[in-house]
Amino acid sequence: MGRRKKTLEQVEVIDIADKGHSIGRTPEGEIILIDGAVPGDNVDTIILRKKKGLKFGKVLKINTYSDYRTNPFCDHFDQCGGCKWQNLNYSKQAELKENAVRAAMRRIADDDENKVEPILKAEQTSYYRNKLEYAFSNKRWLTEEEIQSDKTIEARNAVGFHRAGAFDKVVEIEKCHLQENLSNEIRNHLRYLALEKNYSFYDIRNNHGLLRNLTIRNTTTNQWMVTVVFGEKSEDIEDIMANLSARFQNVKSWHYIINEKQNDSIHDQEALHYSGERGIIENLGHIQCHIGPKSFFQTNSTQAVNLYQTALEYADLKKEDVLYDLYTGTGTIALFASKSCMSVVGIEQIQEAIDDANNNSILNNISNCQFLVGDVKDTLSINFKSRYGSPDVLITDPPRAGMHTDVINTLLDLASPKIVYISCNPSTQARDIKLLKEKYELVKCKPVDMFPQTSHIESVALLHLKP
Ligand SMILES: C[S@@+](CC[C@H](N)C(=O)[O-])C[C@H]1O[C@@H](n2cnc3c(N)ncnc32)[C@H](O)[C@@H]1O
DSSP states (O other): OOOOOOEEEEEEEEEEOGGGOEEEEOTTOOEEEEESOOTTOEEEEEEEEEETTEEEEEEEEEEEOOTTBOOOSOTTHHHHOSSGGGGBOHHHHHHHHHHHHHHHHHHTSOSOGGGBOOOBOOSOOSSOOSEEEEEEESSBOOOHHHHHSSOOOOOOOEEEEEETTEEEEEEEOSOOSSSOTHHHHHHHHHHHHHHHHTOOBOBTTTTBOSEEEEEEEEOTTOOEEEEEEESSOOTHHHHHHHHHHHHOTTOOEEEEEEOOSSSOOOTTSOOEEEEEOSOEEEEETTEEEEEOTTOOOOSOHHHHHHHHHHHHHHHOOOTTOEEEEESOTTTHHHHHHGGGSSEEEEEESOHHHHHHHHHHHHHTTOOSEEEEESOHHHHOOTTHHHHHOOOSEEEEOOOTTOOOHHHHHHHHHHOOSEEEEEESOHHHHHHHHHHHTTTEEEEEEEEEOSSTTSSOOEEEEEEEEOO
8 A cells, every 4th residue: 555645734835936836835834846836825735756855746725826826828728837827927927037036146146136127028928939849649648537537548649748747648739829820720730631641640659650740930020930850751741741831831931850769859850841941031130030940049039139138238339349159059149249349259069050140140241250169168268369359248148057167267267347147047147146256246137038927037147347
């Protein structure tokens, strides 16, 4: 007989945490991470697991409903897990994200939280993504009721999103509110075509099946690109691509990929151009960006412009300035900033991203940007000063893990008068700022909400070299 799981009663939900969890506090002061509650609720929970001394639980009963609760707008909310904060009103989401940045600056950077400016909220809180990646699976995620019912469920083919924590299961999606509706139409059409023609859906455990992934990208100027990823070679591919491209004639660019590997990543796979244009063009403020089927690109174009504008305001570039742009991706920040300064050098480890950056320089007639491929840790050095000029401003936008300590030491040696630090993880941003404070002062910091309804937090910080 299994041990009964422990329950905790009268837990006050006090804050949000990473990955859509909320933070609860018991009457005895014990802290627990909870699924299914929002700040302001009072709940009874059951403890599901412990990890690194932290307890994780789920709601058994809501004793008092939070005033900040709101009705989720998506029918898939309970199952999908993609937009975890749909049940929390948007103003409260934004306030809690701002508080998380304040707390990181206070607790981790050991600085004054009042340097954190009000969060820049998103005007569009749904339909804001320009890219969605759907998965096909022959193992549809079953609801609790389906599992409990006596019926045998034969039809398990599904296309939608992977269920968090169940890598082989896919939640069937009829309507997603993250990308304009054409995305739903294309995905649903392909599902019905596949069911009608009996095309196989991908079996992740055994690595076989024809339909594997579907990536749909669009721009704010209503250009669309579709890439179908197949799990095996087949004569049916031509029929599928012909059917889709005939049905959706306003899609500008069609590609497919045959990925027979065990994992879903496509950056090492060839994207085959099927028809239409080779890519689509997005406008980021005054910059045009060509997006191909494998390009990295910020997924919320409107807020990306607001983020870059904030970074530029903080950078306060002068015409004669030299700018370094670390972790440049496809060079969008470098290109965006290039007209405000004399020269820019960008560093990025992915060759294809640098190819896009160079192509986008040409597309925009920009000639004062240079892009280098390599790990920032190994590429950036004090010698950059003699080669590219001493930096007047350095913008850094590392991945979630933040910057390697070697990079921080090089930044301390380079002693750029200003550093603008963009981050998608306030904890590592604050950790790095604390290290940079050996020579820098944190001037201000601004959270920017790039991903409403989710727990993701982006923030921009300005540091000045101490006199
Ligand atoms: C948060 S993205 C920023 C992209 C870009 N600044 C933008 O706004 O689109 C981080 C980028 O850093 C790159 N990257 C990650 N680790 C790196 C490293 N050690 N050296 C160089 N680039 C790295 C990733 O490939 C990615 O393009």
